[in-house]
Amino acid sequence: MTVRQAVCLVGGRGTRLGALTESTPKPLLEVGGRPFLDYLIGEASRFGLERLLLLAGHNAGEVVGNYAGKVVGGLSIDVIVEATPAGTAGALSNAADALDPVFFLFNGDSFFGFNWLSLVPPLDRDDWTLQLALARGVRGGRYGRVETEGDRITRFLPKGESDLPINAGIYLVRRRLLDRIQSVPCSLENDILPPLAAEGELLGFAAEGTFIDIGVPDDFARGQDAMPAFIRRPAAFLDRDGVLNHDDNYVHRPDQIRWIDGAKDAIRWLNDAGYYVFVITNQAGVAHGHYGEEQVHSLHAWMQRELQDAGAHVDRFEYCPYHPEGAVERYRRTSELRKPGPGMILKVRDEWPVDMAGSFMIGDRDIDMQAAAAAGIAGHQFPGGNLLDFVRTHAPARRRNPSSR
Numbered sequence: 001m002t003v004r005q006a007v008c009l010v011g012g013r014g015t016r017l018g019a020l021t022e023s024t025p026k027p028l029l030e031v032g033g034r035p036f037l038d039y040l041i042g043e044a045s046r047f048g049l050e051r052l053l054l055l056a057g058h059n060a061g062e063v064v065g066n067y068a069g070k071v072v073g074g075l076s077i078d079v080i081v082e083a084t085p086a087g088t089a090g091a092l093s094n095a096a097d098a099l100d101p102v103f104f105l106f107n108g109d110s111f112f113g114f115n116w117l118s119l120v121p122p123l124d125r126d127d128w129t130l131q132l133a134l135a136r137g138v139r140g141g142r143y144g145r146v147e148t149e150g151d152r153i154t155r156f157l158p159k160g161e162s163d164l165p166i167n168a169g170i171y172l173v174r175r176r177l178l179d180r181i182q183s184v185p186c187s188l189e190n191d192i193l194p195p196l197a198a199e200g201e202l203l204g205f206a207a208e209g210t211f212i213d214i215g216v217p218d219d220f221a222r223g224q225d226a227m228p229a230f231i232r233r234p235a236a237f238l239d240r241d242g243v244l245n246h247d248d249n250y251v252h253r254p255d256q257i258r259w260i261d262g263a264k265d266a267i268r269w270l271n272d273a274g275y276y277v278f279v280i281t282n283q284a285g286v287a288h289g290h291y292g293e294e295q296v297h298s299l300h301a302w303m304q305r306e307l308q309d310a311g312a313h314v315d316r317f318e319y320c321p322y323h324p325e326g327a328v329e330r331y332r333r334t335s336e337l338r339k340p341g342p343g344m345i346l347k348v349r350d351e352w353p354v355d356m357a358g359s360f361m362i363g364d365r366d367i368d369m370q371a372a373a374a375a376g377i378a379g380h381q382f383p384g385g386n387l388l389d390f391v392r393t394h395a396p397a398r399r400r401n402p403s404s405r
């Protein structure tokens with residue numbers, strides 16, 4: 001099973017922010033010059049999902065006007081508006097017909113920077129109804145705390161300072177959760193999660209990462225600088241053929257892919273370490289008429305699904321279909337996009353908040369190293385073997401999100 005949908009709760013009224021949210025829904029408040037929700041949507045769009053559903057209530061008009069029908073990085077956005085406030089779980093039952101069998105759910109007024117796909121690997125187990133991302137290392141007395149035993153959540157503890165993690169507001173949910181919503185209003189946090197924990201139906205995944213709750217005035221102030229800083233990260237630019245999969249000449253179908261040892265784990269490692277991961281691949285097979293761009297897209301979508309099973313994702317696949325001696329006329333041209341040109345790397349740099357200083361390229365050929373040099377980033381030539389080992393050796397050290405259950 002593949003997770004394709006994310007659902008965001010944007011209906012909350014920001015009572016703790018007072019006058020600020022009288023006319024604007026809390027998730028639309030400006031943080032670092034952009035609506036807070038834009039950062040959340042940007043994050044959600046990174047994980048290879050296809051659809052995002054915004055569940056709106058308070059001042060829903062602005063949410064509908066700004067987001068309904070938009071597409072962000074492959075995510076198509078829809079908005080469902082509730083007529084009367086039904087609580088965080090009630091909002092879900094209101095949207096029941098639009099929900100997938102398994103979906104991500106996240107709060108529209110808090111941000112937790114971690115690899116969402118860490119929650120996916122136990123998807124083949126049927127012993128849970130909901131998984132929570134837990135934030136470790138959050139200080140202060142304003143959050144309830146979560147007690148775990150192994151990967152299972154056993155209890156929710158009252159607000160207070162503690163070394164225990166907190167609920168970070170990002171969930172992986174099975175739709176059967178809806179069976180438990182008997183009447184509205186119904187709160188996910190108060191009415192649904194505690195009994196689920198008591199029955200052993202809740203898994204927790206704890207990580208360290210930036211956590212910002214804009215419903216709290218201190219965090220709202222901190223977010224003004226912290227959010228733009230958080231999304232500015234170094235990138236790993238990875239060649240595809242010869243790095244992620246064996247270079248078996250004009251590979252263009254899933255049955256032709258032989259993954260390099262450690263490739264999926266290497267990408268997961270880079271995701272957990274907070275790198276953006278971009279694939280940068282010459283696909284002259286398009287210019288030579290061996291396959292079409294549509295096949296390149298569907299192969300990359302397939303690779304993304306395979307990666308999801310391993311808790312990993314590629315932020316974007318960039319490919320160059322051109323070749324100066326191509327057989328197909330519209331692809332017959334020289335292009336700066338084609339490696340050894342730096343065009344694909346520079347295109348990503350211009351469209352994403354990439355910190356080029358800590359970025360690097362891994363490729364198996366000289367043209368990859370030339371492209372990296374021309375783009376002004378480090379290049380590491382992969383000689384074959386295990387890609388995870390290679391990445392661990394060559395990626396500049398960053399504080400990792402320890403991703404243990």
Ligand SMILES: [Mg+2]
Binds near residue numbers: 239242
């Ligand atoms: Mg290659």
